[in-house]
Amino acid sequence: MPSIFCKIISREIPAHIVAENDDYLAFLDINPLVEGHCLVIPKTEVDYIYDLSDDVLAGLHLFAKKVALGLKKAIPCERIGMSVIGLEVPHAHVHLIPMNTMDDMNF
Ligand code: 5GP
Numbered sequence: 636m637p638s639i640f641c642k643i644i645s646r647e648i649p650a651h652i653v654a655e656n657d658d659y660l661a662f663l664d665i666n667p668l669v670e671g672h673c674l675v676i677p678k679t680e681v682d683y684i685y686d687l688s689d690d691v692l693a694g695l696h697l698f699a700k701k702v703a704l705g706l707k708k709a710i711p712c713e714r715i716g717m718s719v720i721g722l723e724v725p726h727a728h729v730h731l732i733p734m735n736t737m738d739d740m741n742f
Contacts, residue, residue, distance in 0.1 A: 637680070638726035639724055639726070640676050640724055641726065643660070644660055644676075650663065653706075654701065654702050658677060658678055658691070659678065659694065660675070661674065661675045661698070661702040661731075662674055664730070668741065668742065669732060671709065671712075671731075671733040672730065672731070672732050673702060673706060673730070673731040674729070674731075675699040675702055675729050675731060676695075676727060676728040677694070681726070682721075683725075683727060684719050684721060684729065685719075686727070699717065699729055699731060702731060703715040703731050706731060707733070710733040713734060714733075715731050715733055716730075716734040716739070716740050718730040720742065
């Protein structure tokens with residue numbers, strides 16, 4: 636069964652998309668920890684991020700870097716934190732979280 640994030644890729648369900656290319660997608664988390672909390676995913680359907688091929692994983696991080704630099708301009712903050720959790724949605728992703736204190740990444 637396709638994951639909820641596959642349905643976002645195919646536009647079956649809506650999301651606030653912030654960046655996209657042929658292989659990757661970034662969109663706002665539906666339940667954000669802070670304003671601007673984004674999820675960055677590969678379009679390849681793989682459950683867990685560390686099961687991605689090295690190439691796709693490297694591309695995901697390069698795409699996430701571009702998103703993070705844009706996010707840092709849009710949302711004033713000290714740093715863009717990045718986190719890998721993957722306990723809820725079985726589709727590889729990273730969280731990008733605008734942060735001013737460690738409390739901002741309090742999942
Ligand atoms: P994780 O799998 O890393 O534990 O968490 C998955 C994240 O996906 C959560 O922060 C949750 O709020 C977010 N999420 C779950 N379902 C949806 C959805 O349908 N749309 C969006 N935009 N985010 C979602």
